[in-house]
Amino acid sequence: MPVRILGREGEILVVEPTRIGVVGCGGHAYRNVLPSVRQIPEAIMVAFCDLHRDKAELYARSLGTDAVAHEDVDEMLDQGGLDAVVVVVGFDDETGEPLYPPVVERILRRGVPVWLEKPPAADVSGVRRMAAAAAEGGTFAQVGFKKVFSPAVHRLGQLIAQPEFGPVTQYSYSYDVDMPAQIGNLRSPSGRRFLDDFVHVASVIDQLFGSPARVQTVRSPSGAGVVLNVHADGIVGTVNLANSRSGLAPVERLEIVGTGASASLENGAYLRYYPPGTRGPYGTSTSYLPPVTDQAPADLGPRVWEPEFSLGNLHGGSLFVQGYFHQMRAFVDAVRAGTPPERCGLDAAARVMAYLDALVGDFDSWRPVAGQPDVAHTHEVDEPQEFSCPDSGRAMVLKDGWNYVCRDCGRTRSGQSADAITCGAGVRT
Structure with missing residues (x-):
């Protein structure tokens, strides 16, 4: 009625x-x-x-x-x-x-x-x-996995789904809770704290990346710890448990790395997005700002969102932010x-709890997460690229981990882009 x-x-x-x-x-x-x-x-x-x-x-x-x-x-x-x-x-x-x-x-x-x-x-x-x-x-x-419904986490999911973000490769999550000496022991205060708080982390991971397929826990006697996550699709992630940080510091921070782009969320509210871009060639760039080109407009740069607290809007209240x-x-x-x-x-909830169940056991050992596919990744060693110096015609050699150099004239170029830098004839580094 x-x-x-x-x-x-x-x-x-x-x-x-x-x-x-x-x-x-x-x-x-x-x-x-x-x-x-x-x-x-x-x-x-x-x-x-x-x-x-x-x-x-x-x-x-x-x-x-x-x-x-x-x-x-x-x-x-x-x-x-x-x-x-x-x-x-x-x-x-x-x-x-x-x-x-x-x-x-x-x-x-x-x-x-x-x-x-x-x-x-x-x-x-x-x-x-x-x-x-x-x-x-x-x-x-x-x-009640509230963080999954927070506006910032929802927008974070939209950002990493953009084609320009590329496939997610890794993430790092930091959260203010200690790792108990015996995960799963709910008679222990630290064990109960861990269950009560880590479900927040686990639910966000499940929402944004899906459940990990394999996990490992590492713990210091101080209670500081790290959870290592490997996903079946190749994503790797870490969860840093830092309970001894200042009580004035942010409680949590999540950084996600795509393929050429990245994003971060601090304290569940302060969101930054870094679109694909470059600040110019290493070593010789004279400005910290990205060069303006047809593909890179003058406003290319990080984008920032944060709550507004000056006006009487609902969205500034904790019920809405969180x-x-x-x-x-x-x-x-x-x-x-x-x-x-x-x-x-x-x-x-079943996926989240299966993930937490996999954390129970000895530290420093890998364990599978029930219900997830086996991890079978292959790793390939990268080989040097082949470039010829446009001046001398000589093959350029690997100078460091990023750049190639002509040992006759000193011309260098990046292995990550088509940029070439003339350093002067006869210069050797």
Whole structure:
């Protein structure tokens, strides 16, 4: 039945509502998840469930709703009238495992779509159980990999898909979390931190490059570590875990190298794109600016995007910069359309958790990622190119790793381009 609601401009709208129940009334839901839902006019929270009923009641009151409070998930579902459920719970006190699988499975089997916060499970088997429950109930779930939905990561994906970027060759991801001495030990504080944070990194990698096929972990006794990723299509990547950096430094940085172009994203918001170009020949160029040609206009150079905080725009708020709103918008749209989400469904969650599962084990050893093809790369040694000096006619020889020189007249040229540089007759270097 249509209801009257307020839109973002304070206008009165008449819409068919999407009625949402919320499971888990903790601080994270209060600060980040529920405010994002409230930015979607047609999404109406009609029920709150928590082990402490009084918290559920206070949630409803503080949000200014007449929602019903519950302390049991089945009781909330039995009441009926829910189009979807948002689940934001924590870790089991004894095992340290995320509580999502047993809670989410119950809801999915009742045929109700679920949005669940990350990490979705302790391992890929927990995700598979939820997928089986979704199939049984004829519904779907979306996992809260917010960074995949952030505007900057979305634009980064568009940039690297451009033909001028060329095939991605490598990436380097730096993130502020320590590598535990025993990955997968969720009774350990560092093990739980790693699971909670590394899913952010893993979900972005999966979205932009696909899952790695083979991985290796390297760890210092200090907790600093590196994850080495090899993808079946030849992409190589590193994840640098630097928990001892200054607390004033950016939390994360991602750099992607294509074939002649590159891009970087710092702190999830400051995006730079470096299109194909050159600053001129090495050693003799007299300007740091790219030369202007028919193919290289005067404005050729890096492009920079960053948030704007001076005006009262929504896009400057953390809910929008980090992707909280965008993921909830996508979930509500999927619920209203009755179709699984295009991003961050349980299929993506299974790939992410299979990647994390592969990190469990001894350091300094390569391990395959389940479900990914074998890596069988060949490596070819490059041979010197053949050039003749236009003045002497003599074959030019390799001068260093980049340039070739005529040993008669000293003329040099690049092996990477057609540029030739006359250094003067008789000059030898």
